[in-house]
Amino acid sequence: MIPFKGPVIPVVRTSTRDAAAKAVDLLRTEGFETFEITLTTPDAIDLIGELSQDGSLTIGAGTVLQEEQATAAIEAGARFVVSPVFNQAVGSLCAQSDIAWFPGAASPTEIHTAHLAGATGVKIFPAAQLGGPGFLKAIRSVLPQIALMPTGGIGPDDIKDYLAAGAFAVGMGGNLVDEQAVVSGRHDAIRSLARQILALSRSD
Numbered sequence: 593m594i595p596f597k598g599p600v601i602p603v604v605r606t607s608t609r610d611a612a613a614k615a616v617d618l619l620r621t622e623g624f625e626t627f628e629i630t631l632t633t634p635d636a637i638d639l640i641g642e643l644s645q646d647g648s649l650t651i652g653a654g655t656v657l658q659e660e661q662a663t664a665a666i667e668a669g670a671r672f673v674v675s676p677v678f679n680q681a682v683g684s685l686c687a688q689s690d691i692a693w694f695p696g697a698a699s700p701t702e703i704h705t706a707h708l709a710g711a712t713g714v715k716i717f718p719a720a721q722l723g724g725p726g727f728l729k730a731i732r733s734v735l736p737q738i739a740l741m742p743t744g745g746i747g748p749d750d751i752k753d754y755l756a757a758g759a760f761a762v763g764m765g766g767n768l769v770d771e772q773a774v775v776s777g778r779h780d781a782i783r784s785l786a787r788q789i790l791a792l793s794r795s796d
Contacts, residue, residue: 594712594739595671595692596626596650598761599793600751603628603654603743606771609635615769616643618779622786628674628763630654637664644669652692659685666691674743674763676717678706686712694741698722703735713739713760720745725757732758748785751792764789 602619604627606612612633619627625648629640632655643651652672653665659681662673666685672692675682679695683706686693692712697703706714716728719742723730728742742754743763754762768789773782 593692594760596652596761598626599755599759600624600768600789601626601628601652601741601761601763602768603630603763603765604633604769605630605654605765606633606769606774609633609639611771611774612636612639613642615771615774615782618774618782619769619786620649622783623790624786626650626652628652628654628672631656631661631665637668640665640670641668644671656682658682662686672712674715676715678702678709680709683709683711700731700734703731703738703740707735707738713741715763716740716742716759718744719754719762720750724750725753728754728759729757748789748792751789755793 602624604612604615616627629636640651640653643649650671653670654674656662656673656675662682662685666689673686674694676696683693687710694713694715695706695711696715696717697706703714739760741761742759746762746764747767
């Protein structure tokens, strides 16, 4: 079962723990409740543990490449695990732990393989470079039973098109979680963009 409603999931990837924590704080004040904390962020496991203590948030771990990383993230409180690649050991661990698993895939064969391996849904990555909403729509036409979450290069103006093409959610990284804006104090700009994105994702 997918543990979050979406439809836009902030992918938090920053060069410091403090910047990641601040980004989450800013976005949650505008209504975001689900966050993917990438393990490329320093002290990501510690941050996942801290944020997971707040029952109003759904925290997941991103860029999980190895079983050991998945174990640490799940023990810290991650409710879902996202990878840019397919790793069966990670998937098996998530299944044993009853944790949602979203491996990355970039072709119909990879997507179907991940689904057969027990993926909760499949991360389409890098979505923009693969062809954007048109690619997603084509995949959905032949694999309608698979939940798809495109990530990579998605901007605010793309959200509605991806959702219309069949995505159950989209992952947004730098186009939403702008580290430079966070560290330079341009917090009003981040909040304004967050409100804009939430409005776009909820509109008909």
